[in-house]
Amino acid sequence: MKRCGKSCRLRWLNYLRPNIKHGEFSDDEDRIICSLYTRIGSRWSIIAGQLPGRTDNDIKNYWNTKLKKKLLGGNIRPTPISPFLPNLTSQISSPYDQLRYTAGDKVPLHRSYNNQVIFGGNEASCSSSDTGNQLGFHHQSYLSVDDETQKFYDPSKGDHVSGNCFGHENPLDYSMEDIKQLISTNHISTNLNFFVDEIKTEQATTLYY
DNA sequence: AACACTGGCAACCGCCATGCG
DNA sequence: TCGCATGGCGGTTGCCAGTGT
Structure with missing residues (x-):
């Protein structure tokens, strides 16, 4: 057959295997893919694990x-300016981010909340510390998501905070438009990757879930 | 009709992890 | 512990059908 074992295996896994779903993706599947992509980036095997019958x-x-174009209208916009955020005036502390921001720039798509930066469901706290570190914010505390109330919990206030950065009451609630906005910044996976790097190098000291 | 261009998708590549003798 | 085979994964390539000129 002029095929190596690995090639045959791949063919089986991706195409021939029974119960593989071929054809159009449903809106629900779109939503799941988008939601997971904004949270974990291009971890296709993990995303596929949530969609029975679909391969990575x-x-x-x-x-x-398709989906990226569908969401972005074929146009990956440059980082937009968020109306939420104050100007960056603090010192840039991360060499990583010096490539992206300079003091005085505005940070995309994250709402400043008592010097916290928020985006993205349960990852809010890690993202806030991540982004905060990149941008030189000085955090007094982090936000985490309370599993029972599904609200952000602010330890510094000892209280829950309603909503997410898109104004939805449930911090885990994102519309397709929200996700589209998140992805269009081309910023999220970079943030998450950066944070993962921090974990790997043991620079990250706090992780809430 | 002929050619160029484009988009979709299966297959390939290279790297890393794991299992096993 | 080492070396090899295999598996898993994400990124990329190349084929081909459809479309445009």
Whole structure:
């Protein structure tokens, strides 16, 4: 057959295997893919795990060829200016982010909340510390999501905070438009990757979930 | 009709992890 | 512990059908 074992295996896994779903993705599947992508980036195998019958390859192709364009209208916009945020005046502390921001720039798509930066569901706290570190914010505390109330919990206040950065009461509630906005910044996976790097190098000291 | 261009998708590549003798 | 085979994964390539000129 002029095929190596690995190639055959791949063919089986991605195409021939029973119960593989071929054809159009449903709106629900779109939503799940988008939601997970904004949270974990291009971890296709994990995303595929949430979509029975879909393979990682399938989802990767779908994202790259259709979904991304569908969401962004084929136009990946440059980082927009968020109306939420104050000007950055603090010192940039991360060499990483010096490539992206300079003092006085505005930070995209994160609402400043008592010097906290918020985005993204349960990752809010890690993202806030991440982004905060990048941008040189000085955090007094972090926000975490309370599993029972599904609200952010601010330890510094000892209280819950309603809503997410898109104004939804449930911090885990995102519309497609929200996700579209998040992705369009082309910023999220970078943030998460940066944070993962911090974990790897043991620079991260606090992680809430 | 012929050619160029584009988009979708299966397949490939390279790297890393794991299992096993 | 080492070396090899295999598996898993994300990024990329190349084929091909459809579309435009």
